[in-house]
Amino acid sequence: MSKTQKRELPAFDWDRADNKGFGTGYSADEHNRMLELYDNTLAVVKEKEVVMGTVVGITDREVLLNIGFKSDGLVPASEFRDMPELKMGDEIEVYVENQEDPNGQLVLSRKKAKVITAWQKIQRALDEDLVIDGFVKRRTKGGLIVDIFSIEAFLPGSQIDVKPIRDFDIFVGKKMEVKVVKINYANDNVVVSHKVLIEKDLEAQRAQILNNLEKGQVLEGVIKNMTNFGVFIDLGGVDGLLHITDISWGRISHPSEVLSLDQKVNVVVLDFDEDKKRISLGMKQLQAHPWDALSEDIQIGSKIKGKIVNVADYGAFLEIMPGVEGLIHVSEMSWSQHLRNPQEFLKVGDEVEAQVLTLDRNDRKMSLGIKQLTEDPWTRPELREKYAIGTHHKGTVRNLTNFGLFLELEEGIDGLVHVSDLSWTKKVKHPSDFIKVGEELEVLVLELDVDNRRLALGHKQLEENPWDTFETVFAVGTVHRCTILNKNDKMATLELPYGIEGFSSLKNLTKEDGTFAEVGENLDFKVTEFSKDEKRIMLSHSKTWGEKNEPAKEVKAPKAAAPKSAPTSTSNQADRGATLGDLDALAALKEQMEGRN
Numbered sequence: 001m002s003k004t005q006k007r008e009l010p011a012f013d014w015d016r017a018d019n020k021g022f023g024t025g026y027s028a029d030e031h032n033r034m035l036e037l038y039d040n041t042l043a044v045v046k047e048k049e050v051v052m053g054t055v056v057g058i059t060d061r062e063v064l065l066n067i068g069f070k071s072d073g074l075v076p077a078s079e080f081r082d083m084p085e086l087k088m089g090d091e092i093e094v095y096v097e098n099q100e101d102p103n104g105q106l107v108l109s110r111k112k113a114k115v116i117t118a119w120q121k122i123q124r125a126l127d128e129d130l131v132i133d134g135f136v137k138r139r140t141k142g143g144l145i146v147d148i149f150s151i152e153a154f155l156p157g158s159q160i161d162v163k164p165i166r167d168f169d170i171f172v173g174k175k176m177e178v179k180v181v182k183i184n185y186a187n188d189n190v191v192v193s194h195k196v197l198i199e200k201d202l203e204a205q206r207a208q209i210l211n212n213l214e215k216g217q218v219l220e221g222v223i224k225n226m227t228n229f230g231v232f233i234d235l236g237g238v239d240g241l242l243h244i245t246d247i248s249w250g251r252i253s254h255p256s257e258v259l260s261l262d263q264k265v266n267v268v269v270l271d272f273d274e275d276k277k278r279i280s281l282g283m284k285q286l287q288a289h290p291w292d293a294l295s296e297d298i299q300i301g302s303k304i305k306g307k308i309v310n311v312a313d314y315g316a317f318l319e320i321m322p323g324v325e326g327l328i329h330v331s332e333m334s335w336s337q338h339l340r341n342p343q344e345f346l347k348v349g350d351e352v353e354a355q356v357l358t359l360d361r362n363d364r365k366m367s368l369g370i371k372q373l374t375e376d377p378w379t380r381p382e383l384r385e386k387y388a389i390g391t392h393h394k395g396t397v398r399n400l401t402n403f404g405l406f407l408e409l410e411e412g413i414d415g416l417v418h419v420s421d422l423s424w425t426k427k428v429k430h431p432s433d434f435i436k437v438g439e440e441l442e443v444l445v446l447e448l449d450v451d452n453r454r455l456a457l458g459h460k461q462l463e464e465n466p467w468d469t470f471e472t473v474f475a476v477g478t479v480h481r482c483t484i485l486n487k488n489d490k491m492a493t494l495e496l497p498y499g500i501e502g503f504s505s506l507k508n509l510t511k512e513d514g515t516f517a518e519v520g521e522n523l524d525f526k527v528t529e530f531s532k533d534e535k536r537i538m539l540s541h542s543k544t545w546g547e548k549n550e551p552a553k554e555v556k557a558p559k560a561a562a563p564k565s566a567p568t569s570t571s572n573q574a575d576r577g578a579t580l581g582d583l584d585a586l587a588a589l590k591e592q593m594e595g596r597n
Helices: 028-039 110-127 195-212 467-473 542-546 580-596
Strands: 050-058 062-066 073-076 091-098 106-109 131-140 143-148 151-156 175-184 189-193 218-226 230-234 239-243 264-273 278-282 303-311 315-321 324-329 351-360 365-369 392-400 404-410 413-418 440-449 454-458 479-487 491-495 501-505 522-531 536-540
Touching: 050 110, 073 091, 091 110, 106 110, 110 143, 110 151, 110 175, 131 151, 143 175, 143 189, 151 175, 175 195, 189 195, 218 239, 239 264, 303 324, 324 351, 404 440, 413 440, 501 522, 522 542, 536 542
Parallel strands: 073 106, 151 189, 239 278, 324 365, 413 454, 501 536
Antiparallel strands: 050 062, 050 091, 062 073, 091 106, 131 143, 131 175, 143 151, 175 189, 218 230, 218 264, 230 239, 264 278, 303 315, 303 351, 315 324, 351 365, 392 404, 392 440, 404 413, 440 454, 479 491, 479 522, 491 501, 522 536
């Protein structure tokens, strides 16, 4: 606002003033002209505007200001508390609230003038991208409160510096240069930034660093951020990533194990992308590789101690010294052939001893074994005698396959039980139909091959072959009561006494009345073929009624000894041709089979 300009009035003619009254000697035109000249000496003042005023009076309660209006304005002295040195003649900006109140007084406000002027300055600072001085009054959630032109502005924590700030309190009570970045008049909210000033200064520095950057160059930086995969290092305006694998030659699970925020470190440039401004840094590369310091005393066959630092599906890594590791493959952990998961045997942090199996110092690779520290069970001299053919043993089922199961007799000694050697009478299609993993099974050694580490076992061989007895009981021509289990296009499956299965062609299911027997019927069948080797019995119902006049063949006494207790027969006396001794023997056989299965 410009200072109000005052105009000079024409000289007042005192001779024309008579005793009729002051100024009555002027004509009406002259009087109006004098009033007009007087009004022109007053400044044009509008309400709700900021004008400049001069202090013309000071009391304990009020300050009198002349703004060039026809009357002076009063401002409460409380609005000048920040000006203890206020004196007559000082020029102050004030806000015209009312040209004339009910008392005819001009009402002014310095406080409102300050607010309006401050917002004008803030808007100008935003429009012209000006740097302004602020004073940090206090911290608040997420940032700082900064005084600019007596208006409180918000400085977000992310806009304080280019690097993360963890302690906002260090800025409280200090001056700080800022730029206005956002104004919200609806909420009287102003957002400022100090970071933009730093970024501008760093831009030139960043360009210079990138232009001079070379692979292999060693730089000093400050750790500004830390993550699970590495740390970001401020190189003086440019950030570089130090990956966790490039921090130390030894394994670490998190960078905080060896580094800390704000720490100064020396790093080497491994790679950089000038377009994307990505810089890969390394720290361990500034030190000699630990493999170069590996003792020459460590050779193949040496026993070494270390700590398990990682366990994978295929094995575990043993750290001999920071940066020097060897792999213990799962197959080298135990003589047992059924160790599938290394985590069942080892875990991270275990202190173990191992033997060096292979060593390549050039490629920095080493394979280790634990089982080699104990005796190979297949090389024990007593093995041939302990597992001689025909010896009885008990083991644990470790694995099932389509062709059989593997039984662990002791650690490192496994044997195969073929599916055909599980049962004399059951047709086992898969070992899971007979037994489960983890269960115990008694077996007989059928074959031993120490050189090839093979052991053939059998379970059914623990008992006599019942088909030797069946050969006599189910002799060709004997008649037995059977139940038809199922039929297909060519053959029917029958259930013979004692749970034995037999077969009949469809044409041999013809009944005496000309119809065919159906599934579920219980009829007499005559044995037409018996094969002990193939464990197959063929029968016919048609021949039981077609040859009525032919006498049934007498069954010879079975080889099995008859038990003392009386048998329980499932087939009444329709088992034609069978003697009492045969029935006793089969009953005993049935009980024996049922107890085993």
